[in-house]
Amino acid sequence: RKEVEQDPGPFNVPEGATVAFNCTYSNSASQSFFWYRQDCRKEPKLLMSVYSSGNEDGRFTAQLNRASQYISLLIRDSKLSDSATYLCVVRRNEKLTFGTGTRLTIIP
Amino acid sequence: GAGVSQSPRYKVAKRGQDVALRCDPISGHVSLFWYQQALGQGPEFLTYFQNEAQLDKSGLPSDRFFAERPEGSVSTLKIQRTQQEDSAVYLCASRYQETQYFGPGTRLLVL
Numbered sequence: 001r002k003e004v005e006q007d008p009g010p011f012n013v014p015e016g017a018t019v020a021f022n023c024t025y026s027n028s029a030s031q032s033f034f035w036y037r038q039d040c041r042k043e044p045k046l047l048m049s050v051y052s053s054g055n056e057d058g059r060f061t062a063q064l065n066r067a068s069q070y071i072s073l074l075i076r077d078s079k080l081s082d083s084a085t086y087l088c089v090v091r092r093n094e095k096l097t098f099g100t101g102t103r104l105t106i107i108p
Numbered sequence: 109g110a111g112v113s114q115s116p117r118y119k120v121a122k123r124g125q126d127v128a129l130r131c132d133p134i135s136g137h138v139s140l141f142w143y144q145q146a147l148g149q150g151p152e153f154l155t156y157f158q159n160e161a162q163l164d165k166s167g168l169p170s171d172r173f174f175a176e177r178p179e180g181s182v183s184t185l186k187i188q189r190t191q192q193e194d195s196a197v198y199l200c201a202s203r204y205q206e207t208q209y210f211g212p213g214t215r216l217l218v219l
Binding site: 091 | 139141148149150151152153156158163164167199206207208210211212213
């Protein structure tokens with residue numbers, strides 16, 4: 001079983017729709033949680049950190065449930081520029097562990 | 109300011125050839141990481157440096173892989189006797205606080 005599991009998609013979503021991604025992690029000793037975004041043939045870039053209290057950055061909302069070891073990302077009013085692969089990431093000590101990523105395509 | 113840079117951006121190697129991949133981290137970043145990303149997968153941790161000290165090399169897939177950072181800035185990942193399964197994108201990242209900043213990667217193809 002992979003340490004971080006995500007649905008690889010692809011998710012094909014019309015512009016303006018709301019889309020939600022989920023991720024589970026297996027190591028309860030994981031300390032920090034993130035969503036990274038990776039455009040095709042580019043490097044991953046931090047989208048947002050994820051906290052148990054939930055956090056929002058514009059159209060993006062992330063949530064962590066430590067008891068269920070579950071992380072989510074919600075994108076509202078999706079834009080064409082949101083098309084990318086979204087990577088769920090957990091940190092334990094210095095090491096980041098990435099999920100396989102969920103590919104999102106926003107359709108005009 | 110300048111981000112993490114990596115060279116070469118692309119490398120084609122014949123099976124059995126040795127390769128060296130370079131990473132220039134963001135100036136002043138103490139922590140440096142190497143990852144391997146296979147097609148359709150997320151990056152997989154290879155190794156971690158704090159300054160010149162290699163503190164974790166648990167992700168290196170075999171003893172053909174070797175990394176160094178002798179002066180605590182530039183790092184080199186060396187792969188000896190490359191095999192076809194080594195074909196991947198090799199990403200370097202440096203860290204400030206909780207955020208890792210990735211370079212553009214070196215795309216290695218072993219024929």
